Amino acid sequence: MSDKEVSEQDLLGYLDEMLPVERMSDIEKQLRLSEELRRRAASLAQRRDQGVHSVGEIWRRSRLSCPTREQLGSYLLGALAADHSSYVEFHLQTVGCRVCLANVNDLETAMKEVPETQQRRRRYFESSAGLLPRSET
């Protein structure tokens, strides 16, 4: 028997092919050696196919909570600290949280509109400034 414990989390990661390459082949080796492990993997795969388990699901539920909309906004502006920013990036790109991706899209659209509004306001001020009598200096 193997000395390394394979957790349920590991097996799910293996099934979803979301583990580092080394860990993948390590688990593969152990699966080949252990009938009991194969049975565990099979029953996990079955439950996963029923939508009970998936690595993404587990991450969403336990490890990774969604960043707030403010945090997403700061992320887009590059105003988050590096570790926080990489967390958000991981949440969006690796976990692919649909809720947050939708929020980001929304925020991006909103951000694109801001400069236009500002421009319009500036133009307004410029034109009203032009209406003022010019002081001769």
Ligand SMILES: [Zn+2]
């Ligand atoms: Zn999220």
